[in-house]
Amino acid sequence: MVKMLLVDDSRTVRLVGRRIMDKFGFEVHEAEHGEDALKVIRDHPDIDAVLLDWNMPVMNGLDFLKALRSLPLPKQPTVMMCTTENDMDHIMLAMEAGANEYIMKPFTEDIVRDKLEVVGIL
Amino acid sequence: MDPSDYEFLSNFLMKASGLNLGEGKAYLLESRLIPVAQSLGLSGIEELVQAVKTMPTPQLKTSIIEAMTTNETLFFRDKKPFNELADLMMPKILEAKKLQRKIRIWCAASSSGQEPYSIAMQLKECIPELSAGWNVEIVATDLDNQILAKAKEGQYTQFEVQRGLSIQMLMKYFEKNDQGWQIKPEIRNCVTWKQLNLLDSFNHLGQFDVIFCRNVLIYFDTDRKKQILDRMAPQLPKHGYLVLGGAETVLGICDSFNRAKDYRAAVYNPAHAGIGLAGTASIRK
Structure with a gap:
């Protein structure tokens, strides 16, 4: 079963994300910000994929991504940014930091499914 | 109603x-x-x-x-036909056309343009030798003039560019503007647009190495499907391919095509080529 971590400070976005991931049969974990997400990763180093917001309190998505990529995990998870930051500069920054895909909010179930297919999770 | x-x-x-x-x-x-x-x-x-x-x-x-x-459409819909175009069809076409160095591909129901543009991007990505003196023409036809105008513009919304397209392809082949995302001229210029009713003659279009006719025959009754397919076969040379939608088949409809070997997508050889899985198209309803 795919283990998915949803990282977003919006409870509503996490709820919508969870509903979509439930349909795909994924095991879903949640975090409210980057620091929280790092704790989840330490507890569950076998997380397969992360759906990651950019702008969050405490630790933003980009800083989390950089920290995640420096962790000595048995297998690095696939990271899909999921953010309202939709200009080329932000996309480039995220990709350079090690993001695998990029979803521009607002998203739909179809978009999430297509992107999961693109990265080979579905 | x-x-x-x-x-x-x-x-x-x-x-x-x-x-x-x-x-x-x-x-x-x-x-x-x-x-x-x-x-x-x-x-x-x-x-x-x-x-x-x-x-x-x-x-x-x-x-x-x-x-x-007008149908919903997305980039690289079903993936397999595009991968098999690059991996299986193109090496044989390149060999067959090595003297003419001209390749023609027809998208028979191009709708808002995602299919012809996906083909153009796939060829750019996977067949780099095409940029060295090969002439590649992708002819995109549709019944709907309005949708053809939109497709020609290559302008897509944020939702549309997130359907089937990887972020790497988006960054490489699109430019962001106030209306959303527009496909770059290097891809737009690979495609020629024409209004065409599939019930009309195809003779003026000339021959093609590949015909993509996906998810459109479902709108026609069996007689018209047969008529369209029978008229498509002569538009293909012996080395040519017909690509149908994943849920479509010529089985029980016409004898003009044989299912191509080794393909997971719905790919057919023209029966006049004498290759493919002979007999797969010979059962009539």
Whole structure:
């Protein structure tokens, strides 16, 4: 079963994300910000994929991504940014930091499914 | 919807465009045609039917046909046909055309352009030798002039560019602007756009190395499907390929094509080539 971590400070976005991931049969974990997400990763180093917001309190998505990529995990998870930051500069920054895909909010179930297919999770 | 209005529109669409609506598609008619009626200042389907009966202008007919034949489409839909185009078809086509160095691909129902642009991107990505003196023409046809104009512009919304397209391809082949995302000229210029009804002659189009005719034959009845497929076969040389939608087949419809070996997508060789899985298209209903 795919283990998915949803990282977003919006409870509503996490709820919508969870509903979509439930349909795909994924095991879903949640975090409210980057620091929280790092704790989840330490507890569950076998997380397969992360759906990651950019702008969050405490630790933003980009800083989390950089920290995640420096962790000595048995297998690095696939990271899909999921953010309202939709200009080329932000996309480039995220990709350079090690993001695998990029979803521009607002998203739909179809978009999430297509992107999961693109990265080979579905 | 009044059953007589449904029957009238069903017959109208069959005669005007060959679209076989069948039974139980009232929801489809309503969802597509109520906006058309409203745009003309009519109250709904009933008044639209009256307008077609009393003032059947070409513009009115076109609006109805175009509303009914436009499909949802996404980039690299079903993936397999695009991967197999690059990995399996193209090496054989490159060999067959090494003297002419000209390749022609036809998208027979290109809708809003995602399919021809996906083909152009796939070839750029996977067959780099094409940039060295090869002439590649992708001909995209559709019944709907309005959708062709949109496709030619190559302008897509944020939602559209997230359907089937990886972020790497988006960054490489699109430019962001105030309206959304526009495909770059290097890809746009690979595609030629033409209005075409699949019930009309294909002779003026010339021959193609590959024909993509995906998810459009479902709108035609068996006789018209056969007629279209039989007329597509001569548009292909012996080394040519026909690509249908994943849920489509020529089986039981026509003998003009044989299923191509080693393909997971619905790929066919013209029967006149004498190759492929002979006999796979010979069962008639």
